[in-house]
Amino acid sequence: xxxxxxxxxxxxxxxxxxxxxxxxxxxxxxxxxxxxxxxxxxxxxxxxxxxxx
Numbered sequence: 001x002x003x004x005x006x007x008x009x010x011x012x013x014x015x016x017x018x019x020x021x022x023x024x025x026x027x028x029x030x031x032x033x034x035x036x037x038x039x040x041x042x043x044x045x046x047x048x049x050x051x052x053x
Contacts, residue, residue: 004028017041
C-alpha cells in the first residue's frame with residue numbers, strides 16, 4: 001500500500017509529541033497516529049517529574 005500524502009505533525013501545545021498523518025491511496029482515508037503516539041509518550045514518562053508551567 002502506498003500513501004498519497006504522508007507527513008508528521010506536532011501539536012502547538014506539546015512540542016515533544018510528534019505523530020504520523022497520511023492518506024491511503026486506495027481508500028483515500030486519512031490515517032493518523034495521534035492517540036497512539038500520545039499514549040506512548042506519556043506512558044514512557046510515567047514517574048518523571050512534571051514540568052513547572
